[in-house]
Amino acid sequence: xxxxxxxxxxxxxxxxxxxxxxxxxxxxxxxxxxxxxxxxxxxxxxxxxxxxxxxxxxxxxxxxxxxxxxxxxxxxxxxxxxxxxxxxxxxxxxxxxxxxxxxxxxxxxxxxxxxxxxxxxxxxxxxxxxxxxxxxxxxxxxxxxxxxxxxxxxxxxxxxxxxxxxxxxxxxxxxxxxxxxxxxxxxxxxxxxxxxxxxxxxxxxxxxxxxxxxxxxxxxxxxxxxxxxxxxxxxxxxxxxxxxxxxxxxxxxxxxxxxxxxxxxxxxxxxxxxxxxxxxxxxxxxxxxxxxxxxxxxxxxxxxxxxxxxxxxxxxxxxxxxxxxxxxxxxxxxxxxxxxxxx
Amino acid sequence: xxxxxxxxxxxxxxxxxxxxxxxxxxxxxxxxxxxxxxxxxxxxxxxxxxxxxxxxxxxxxxxxxxxxxxxxxxxxxxxxxxxxxxxxxxxxxxxxxxxxxxxxxxxxxxxxxxxxxxxxxxxxxxxxxxxxxxxxxxxxxxxxxxxxxxxxxxxxxxxxxxxxxxxxxxxxxxxxxxxxxxxxxxxxxxxxxxxxxxxxxxxxxxxxxxxxxxxxxxxxxxxxxxxxxxxxxxxxxxxxxxxxxxxxxxxxxxxxxxxxxxxxxxxxxxxxxxxxxxxxxxxxxxxxxxxxxxxxxxxxxxxxxxxxxxxxxxxxxxxxxxxxxxxxxxxxxxxxxxxxxxxxxxxxxxxxxxxxxxxxxxxxxxxxxxxxxxxxxxxxxxxxxxxxxxxxxxxxxxxxxxxxxxxxxxxxxxxxxxxxxxxxxxxxxxxxxxxxxxxxxxxxxxxxxxxxxxxxxxxxxxxxxxxxxxxxxxxxxxxxxxxxxxxxxxxxxxxxxxxxxxxxxxxxxxxxxxxxxxxxxxxxxxxxxxxxxxxxxxxxxxxxxxxxxxxxxxxxxxxxxxxxxx
Numbered sequence: 001x002x003x004x005x006x007x008x009x010x011x012x013x014x015x016x017x018x019x020x021x022x023x024x025x026x027x028x029x030x031x032x033x034x035x036x037x038x039x040x041x042x043x044x045x046x047x048x049x050x051x052x053x054x055x056x057x058x059x060x061x062x063x064x065x066x067x068x069x070x071x072x073x074x075x076x077x078x079x080x081x082x083x084x085x086x087x088x089x090x091x092x093x094x095x096x097x098x099x100x101x102x103x104x105x106x107x108x109x110x111x112x113x114x115x116x117x118x119x120x121x122x123x124x125x126x127x128x129x130x131x132x133x134x135x136x137x138x139x140x141x142x143x144x145x146x147x148x149x150x151x152x153x154x155x156x157x158x159x160x161x162x163x164x165x166x167x168x169x170x171x172x173x174x175x176x177x178x179x180x181x182x183x184x185x186x187x188x189x190x191x192x193x194x195x196x197x198x199x200x201x202x203x204x205x206x207x208x209x210x211x212x213x214x215x216x217x218x219x220x221x222x223x224x225x226x227x228x229x230x231x232x233x234x235x236x237x238x239x240x241x242x243x244x245x246x247x248x249x250x251x252x253x254x255x256x257x258x259x260x261x262x263x264x265x266x267x268x269x270x271x272x273x274x275x276x277x278x279x280x281x282x283x284x285x286x287x288x289x290x291x292x293x294x295x296x297x298x299x300x301x302x303x304x305x306x307x308x309x310x311x312x313x314x315x316x317x318x319x320x321x322x323x324x325x326x327x328x329x330x331x332x333x334x335x336x337x338x339x340x341x342x343x
Numbered sequence: 344x345x346x347x348x349x350x351x352x353x354x355x356x357x358x359x360x361x362x363x364x365x366x367x368x369x370x371x372x373x374x375x376x377x378x379x380x381x382x383x384x385x386x387x388x389x390x391x392x393x394x395x396x397x398x399x400x401x402x403x404x405x406x407x408x409x410x411x412x413x414x415x416x417x418x419x420x421x422x423x424x425x426x427x428x429x430x431x432x433x434x435x436x437x438x439x440x441x442x443x444x445x446x447x448x449x450x451x452x453x454x455x456x457x458x459x460x461x462x463x464x465x466x467x468x469x470x471x472x473x474x475x476x477x478x479x480x481x482x483x484x485x486x487x488x489x490x491x492x493x494x495x496x497x498x499x500x501x502x503x504x505x506x507x508x509x510x511x512x513x514x515x516x517x518x519x520x521x522x523x524x525x526x527x528x529x530x531x532x533x534x535x536x537x538x539x540x541x542x543x544x545x546x547x548x549x550x551x552x553x554x555x556x557x558x559x560x561x562x563x564x565x566x567x568x569x570x571x572x573x574x575x576x577x578x579x580x581x582x583x584x585x586x587x588x589x590x591x592x593x594x595x596x597x598x599x600x601x602x603x604x605x606x607x608x609x610x611x612x613x614x615x616x617x618x619x620x621x622x623x624x625x626x627x628x629x630x631x632x633x634x635x636x637x638x639x640x641x642x643x644x645x646x647x648x649x650x651x652x653x654x655x656x657x658x659x660x661x662x663x664x665x666x667x668x669x670x671x672x673x674x675x676x677x678x679x680x681x682x683x684x685x686x687x688x689x690x691x692x693x694x695x696x697x698x699x700x701x702x703x704x705x706x707x708x709x710x711x712x713x714x715x716x717x718x719x720x721x722x723x724x725x726x727x728x729x730x731x732x733x734x735x736x737x738x739x740x741x742x743x744x745x746x747x748x749x750x751x752x753x754x755x756x757x758x759x760x761x762x763x764x765x766x767x768x769x770x771x772x773x774x775x776x777x778x779x780x781x782x783x784x785x786x787x788x789x790x791x792x793x794x795x796x797x798x799x800x801x802x803x804x805x806x807x808x809x810x811x812x813x814x815x816x817x818x819x820x821x822x823x824x825x826x827x828x829x830x831x832x833x834x835x836x837x838x839x840x841x842x843x844x845x846x847x848x849x850x851x852x853x854x855x856x857x858x859x860x861x862x863x864x865x866x867x868x869x870x871x872x873x874x875x876x877x878x879x880x881x882x883x884x885x886x887x888x889x890x891x892x893x894x895x896x897x898x899x900x901x902x903x904x905x906x907x908x909x
Contacts, residue, residue: 072754074771
């Protein structure tokens with residue numbers, strides 16, 4: 001009887017225990033991006049090509065997994081947001097260069113690695129949300145002004161060491177240097193209405209609640225809030241500002257894809273990369289996630305189009321990645337996460 | 344290293360023998376070596392950092408992390424002792440309406456993942472939530488500036504949420520200690536003129552203290568390894584700091600160094616726990632305890648007892664479960680897709696397998712230590728259980744590297760010798776997840792079984808040996824039937840914990856693989872409570888049945904069934 005039980009367990013477990021390795025019609029993905037966000041794209045790809053897409057989604061640590069698995073890793077592609085993480089993978093020697101005319105035609109040079117180590121797929125703007133009731137139009141137009149003493153006790157952001165804020169601070173360092181960036185962050189911290197907490201949406205909600213007048217958040221959260229009945233009033237309480245950095249334009253970050261160094265399904269992986277930069281996939285991205293398509297020839301979603309065109313801060317993404325470590329140190333030095341009152 | 348008294352007493356009276364290898368000792372050594380790998384991997388990373396940011400951390404955020412961690416631990420310890428001990432005392436020594444129901448219902452919050460409870464209370468108590476909306480309606484307030492309301496996303500909020508989900512550990516252990524106490528002791532105190540309260544304070548409580556300490560040590564280790572709750576409540580503890588340095592900033596050395604600071608905390612806890620247990624001399628186990636005579640409560644005291652028992656159940660279970668149920672009903676179409684049943688199946692299968700494996704390994708280790716009476720072996724077994732206090736994601740990384748190295752070594756060898764590539768054998772399979780669960784929760788199994796075996800008198804083994812039974816047969820024929828209860832307890836606790844486990848599962852899982860916890864997470868991480876309600880509720884439901892079983896097992900009042908951690 002005991003053996004029968006063991007046999008039964010073995011029967012159930014054995015098929016689950018096999019690792020997916022190279023096979024004819026599939027491609028394996030490690031994704032830092034949520035399943036729900038990327039699934040529609042993969043479904044469209046599978047429908048078009050018959051290639052099955054396997055996914056492991058985790059928000060943290062997938063680089064370590066790739067590193068540990070080494071030469072035998074089953075992963076073909078890595079999906080992630082944030083330029084710093086893309087360059088982490090390149091720096092760890094875990095990616096391989098890919099270059100095709102199709103990819104280079106769809107993805108502008110500033111949003112891909114010059115050696116083809118990674119390609120941007122979408123763009124996300126870091127915005128300022130202002131209270132419709134309490135902040136007049138044009139009262140704040142730049143990131144620099146977040147540190148203006150006139151906003152004392154009026155600003156909400158998520159934690160300072162979140163990747164989105166770190167990237168913004170890294171861009172700031174790129175324009176002004178570390179010393180000025182430290183002063184600026186100190187000023188923003190002094191203006192905080194409360195200890196940094198919650199996600200970007202929670203900051204807009206705080207505007208509705210009257211906790212603060214100004215919040216920092218990525219652009220697509222506006223679209224997400226408008227789609228959710230419970231969150232619509234949050235969105236309705238705020239105006240969107242496309243701020244400028246160093247007089248240039250709005251801070252942009254990318255979501256991107258890269259091929260792993262030891263990709264076992266190289267041909268299919270390449271097929272998927274090209275599919276993702278195609279007009280069709282870029283259209284799906286634009287409309288499902290409300291991110292800005294990487295291909296300037298693809299229209300953004302109607303909502304985003306209605307916000308109009310805006311200048312982008314053209315700082316090199318490499319610079320943002322390079323300044324990340326310095327940015328984190330500044331966040332710690334300033335004690336940003338302690339909130340407005342610090343000891 | 345929370346095991347229980349008698350085994351040590353035996354070791355002391357019979358003297359500690361020198362270490363000699365035999366199959367049991369060799370097996371135990373091999374197991375501890377494998378199980379300790381993840382923790383050793385993390386330690387290794389700490390001492391060989393690529394970029395040393397320790398001085399920077401020390402000058403800036405680390406003191407704050409340590410302080411917040413200490414405050415959190417102190418608050419949770421105080422809260423769980425207050426609730427756990429008073430509830431345990433009430434249900435074992437007093438009689439009041441509903442006592443029999445409270446006895447098992449007090450354990451229910453154990454089935455609630457703390458991060459889910461954190462989401463629920465934020466939903467209820469934040470500005471837009473029903474409580475503040477009602478207050479605004481009643482008093483005519485409009486904005487945040489008009490009135491003061493405690494901020495749920497704070498250190499205080501984290502202390503409350505963790506207290507409410509973790510106090511059952513203290514309750515369970517203390518209750519079983521009270522049950523074990525011969526009621527004669529309490530009665531003697533009463534005849535000597537003590538009031539019931541004085542008898543509790545001067546006799547029952549000191550006698551139960553070691554069990555309380557064991558429970559609090561468990562609670563504090565869970566508090567240390569928690570990430571979800573503190574992150575959500577924006578409390579800057581060592582765990583959140585470590586995650587940011589390690590996984591957001593990709594600085595392995597710095598992250599591992601913070602992990603070492605955490606391990607120092609753990610070791611301190613274990614030492615304190617040891618010290619408390621060494622004073623167990625006055626534990627009276629000579630006679631079988633009689634059923635206690637319960638003190639009947641009346642009037643105001645009855646009402647107070649009802650409140651003390653009902654409030655933790657209400658806050659820790661009824662309210663969150665109720666809100667989740669209403670969301671689950673309202674949003675079942677969003678959450679109930681074809682991936683849900685598979686996720687539930689995966690969860691239950693993995694949790695059951697992990698529980699079975701951990702109990703078997705824990706039993707092997709505990710029995711080997713009993714056979715050898717080797718201090719070295721016992722300390723090794725305890726070191727192997729450190730995984731309990733390590734945050735899941737860190738443990739997962741500690742598993743990725745040794746597994747990857749093993750797989751690649753086998754692959755290279757097979758390529759070289761036979762021209763066959765074996766690829767990844769362990770990495771990215773459910774074996775990796777099972778391994779993580781076993782490493783994480785072995786402490787529960789080892790501690791409980793060490794304690795259970797400790798209460799089997801060595802004469803039993805000797806008797807079996809005179810009947811020409813070898814150690815293995817003595818274990819199966821003599822010890823196993825006696826410690827069945829301890830095995831059940833350990834298995835059930837591990838099952839419930841595995842059902843809730845998230846970070847290690849997330850990072851180690853195969854392609855297209857979900858458990859209930861990862862399924863819930865994809866919504867919960869976006870703070871979309873409604874969409875994750877059904878999954879969360881299923882985790883709770885799957886946890887409740889074992890939890891009720893557990894109380895029934897422990898309620899049988901057998902002295903061999905004390906719960907503990909290594």
